[in-house]
Amino acid sequence: MGVWSDDVERRAEDFEVVPYPTTPGCAATYYPETNVLVPLDSVAEISNQPTSKGIVARLEARNG
Structure with missing residues (x-):
């Protein structure tokens, strides 16, 4: 799977x-x-399923 950007x-x-x-x-x-969090156009090549299992996430503490 490639990197989506x-x-x-x-x-x-x-x-x-x-x-x-x-x-x-x-x-x-x-x-x-x-x-x-998942880009609508980011899908697997063959199945056309969303790449939900391949996203990069950053966790941030909430201020306040």
């Missing part, structure tokens, strides 16, 4: 981060709540 910052606001035994460097989220 369209220089658009996508944000999913007001989530609580909860420790969970995932592989280091990986995260798990609920859908459809985090669909906003």
Whole structure:
């Protein structure tokens, strides 16, 4: 899978981060709540399915 880049910052606001035994460097989220993070045009070549499992995410602490 290639790297998708369209220089658009996508944000999913007001989530609580909860420790969970995932592989280091990986995260798990609920859908459809985090669909906003997946570019609409970023799909697998053969199946045309959204690349939800291949996005890069950055977690940030909320100010305040």
